Amino acid sequence: xxxxxxxxxxxxxxxxxxxxxxxxxxxxxxxxxxxxxxxxxxxxxxxxxxxxxxxxxxxxxxxxxxxxxxxxxxxxxxxxxxxxxxxxxxxxxxxxxxxxxxxxxxxxxxxxxxxxxxxxxxxxxxxxxxxxxxxxxxxxxxxxxxxxxxxxxxxxxxxxxxxxxxxxxxxxxxxxxxxxxxxxxxxxxxxxxxxxxxxxxxxxxxxxxxxxxxxxxxxxxxxxxxxxxxxxxxxxxxxxxxxxxxxxxxxxxxxxxxxxxxxxxxxxxxxxxxxxxxxxxxxxxxxxxxxxxxxxxxxxxxxxxxxxxxxxxxxxxxxxxxxxxxxxxxxxxxxxxxxxxxxxxxxxxxxxxxxxxxxxxxxxxxxxxxxxxxxxxxxxxxxxxxxxxxxxxxxxxxxxxxxxxxxxxxxxxxxxxxxxxxxxxxxxxxxxxxxxxxxxxxxxxxxxxxxxxxxxxxxxxxxxxxxxxxxxxxxxxxxxxx
Numbered sequence: 001x002x003x004x005x006x007x008x009x010x011x012x013x014x015x016x017x018x019x020x021x022x023x024x025x026x027x028x029x030x031x032x033x034x035x036x037x038x039x040x041x042x043x044x045x046x047x048x049x050x051x052x053x054x055x056x057x058x059x060x061x062x063x064x065x066x067x068x069x070x071x072x073x074x075x076x077x078x079x080x081x082x083x084x085x086x087x088x089x090x091x092x093x094x095x096x097x098x099x100x101x102x103x104x105x106x107x108x109x110x111x112x113x114x115x116x117x118x119x120x121x122x123x124x125x126x127x128x129x130x131x132x133x134x135x136x137x138x139x140x141x142x143x144x145x146x147x148x149x150x151x152x153x154x155x156x157x158x159x160x161x162x163x164x165x166x167x168x169x170x171x172x173x174x175x176x177x178x179x180x181x182x183x184x185x186x187x188x189x190x191x192x193x194x195x196x197x198x199x200x201x202x203x204x205x206x207x208x209x210x211x212x213x214x215x216x217x218x219x220x221x222x223x224x225x226x227x228x229x230x231x232x233x234x235x236x237x238x239x240x241x242x243x244x245x246x247x248x249x250x251x252x253x254x255x256x257x258x259x260x261x262x263x264x265x266x267x268x269x270x271x272x273x274x275x276x277x278x279x280x281x282x283x284x285x286x287x288x289x290x291x292x293x294x295x296x297x298x299x300x301x302x303x304x305x306x307x308x309x310x311x312x313x314x315x316x317x318x319x320x321x322x323x324x325x326x327x328x329x330x331x332x333x334x335x336x337x338x339x340x341x342x343x344x345x346x347x348x349x350x351x352x353x354x355x356x357x358x359x360x361x362x363x364x365x366x367x368x369x370x371x372x373x374x375x376x377x378x379x380x381x382x383x384x385x386x387x388x389x390x391x392x393x394x395x396x397x398x399x400x401x402x403x404x405x406x407x408x409x410x411x412x413x414x415x416x417x418x419x420x421x422x423x424x425x426x427x428x429x430x431x432x433x434x435x436x437x438x439x440x441x442x443x444x445x446x447x448x449x450x451x452x453x454x455x456x457x458x459x460x461x462x463x464x465x466x467x468x469x470x471x472x473x474x475x476x477x478x479x480x481x482x
Contacts, residue, residue, distance in 0.1 A: 015133040017190040019145055022126035024183045025089060026149045028176060029122050032096070034156025035172050036061075036112075039164060046169050049105040056109045059224065064116030066216040069401060070209060070257055072124045076394035081132070082191040085125045089187060091118025093180030099173040124401040129191070131385040131393055138382040139334075140323020146378070147319050150312065208245060208257035215241030216402065223409030226417060258402070259395045262388060268396070270456040271384035272403045274335060277450040278376040279404045280411030284443055285346065285369065287412050288419065292349070292436045297357040310363040314370025322378050331379045336454040338375025343447040345369025346440065353437040376454060383457050411446060418442055 036043075037058055044054040075084050095115035102108035134141040163171045215238050222235025249256035263269045293299040293307055318338075325334045345368035348361060381400065388396045422435030 018133045022129045023145045026126045035160045047105040060113045061116035063217045064113045065120035067213045068120035070212045073395040073398040096173045096176035100170040124397045128397040139326040142378045143319045143322030205257035211245035223413040267387035271380045274380040274453045276407035280407035283408035284411045284415040311366040311370035314367040315374040318371045318374040330459040332457040332459045335379040338372045339451040339454040342372030349440040
């Protein structure tokens with residue numbers, strides 16, 4: 001299909017059908033996560049438990065998701081993308097029903113772990129399906145697809161508030177059932193069979209799985225509990241497991257659970273580095289800015305949420321235009337320009353920490369930051385997918401998603417640890433302002449590194465020389481493998 005796109009310059013209608021299925025899955029996952037995250041305190045009251053216990057409804061889901069993520073590439077090769085997506089979506093929908101039937105906090109946590117295990121592959125599967133049908137139009141397709149996905153976190157608090165006020169908390173999960181059923185029906189009708197694209201069936205790398213999956217889980221847990229001794233221990237053990245996995249994968253080559261040889265490609269490695277930094281800086285900013293507004297600027301939590309809105313508005317304004325921007329400015333031009341804008345939207349926070357809060361300056365900075373952050377990721381993803389062969393797309397998708405998930409907790413932990421260290425040094429109001437000023441300076445320094453990473457991306461698709469592009473027919477890949 002992608003080779004047809006190249007000839008016509010347009011995506012066929014069937015491609016948008018596939019994209020609609022992928023977007024519906026991502027939208028449901030995003031809204032579900034937001035519904036639960038904003039409802040933890042009411043859930044603790046309803047289930048008569050402490051917040052420290054009920055927060056595992058979220059943490060358990062995320063850790064189960066990380067545990068399953070490395071299996072994505074191997075499973076796609078074994079059973080195909082369509083079957084795997086149907087299994088994941090059906091499992092996610094059914095476990096949503098189980099969550100609604102929970103009779104205690106422990107059972108809800110257990111069912112959420114099952115939901116994370118079944119839904120952990122939905123995000124990489126959505127990217128994979130879009131990459132297969134979009135080809136060189138990936139930036140345009142993902143730009144449009146990102147807008148409805150962004151609605152999930154926006155609608156989530158509204159829907160959660162209405163449910164908790166007028167209905168039982170069980171509807172936080174029951175609301176997934178009709179959407180999930182619709183998505184399964186659409187997937188059956190719209191997703192093409194991809195049995196021919198499953199590739200050679202490799203043996204399962206059990207040792208690699210036992211190194212990588214626990215390594216990812218311990219890494220995420222340690223990053224979230226870095227202030228505790230158990231968190232530091234988990235973090236250190238995670239690094240040992242991940243280093244051991246890397247060495248084993250380099251030795252095993254294509255037989256490894258994750259083919260790390262992909263990262264030796266100039267384009268793919270530059271894209272992965274850009275994704276790591278962009279995702280990490282997005283999460284780090286979402287941690288630092290609200291903390292600054294509430295602790296240093298004295299804003300109540302309810303107003304802080306509204307003050308953060310310009311960033312989301314900037315992102316929603318940018319995503320639909322990414323296809324046009326990438327066509328005009330190129331991959332490197334769009335991504336590097338976005339990184340520069342993200343830096344420009346972060347630097348004013350250094351000044352904001354030393355004066356009374358200016359809402360106008362804050363809104364303008366957040367809007368520019370939102371535009372910049374949203375312009376970095378999708379072009380770099382496009383470059384990564386276009387630099388590998390079509391049969392390597394499942395493995396490339398898995399690798400990129402793992403890198404993305406490591407970026408968020410890594411840079412957030414660095415910034416949070418630095419902020420905590422500075423806050424403990426001086427508890428006065430001037431000390432608090434200084435701590436945030438230095439933290440925003442650190443964040444700006446990381447943004448400067450993102451600019452340099454984005455500058456390493458190729459200018460356009462034609463300049464990529466790592467491998468045959470994803471638009472090549474599957475037959476040519478099979479022939480080259482024989």
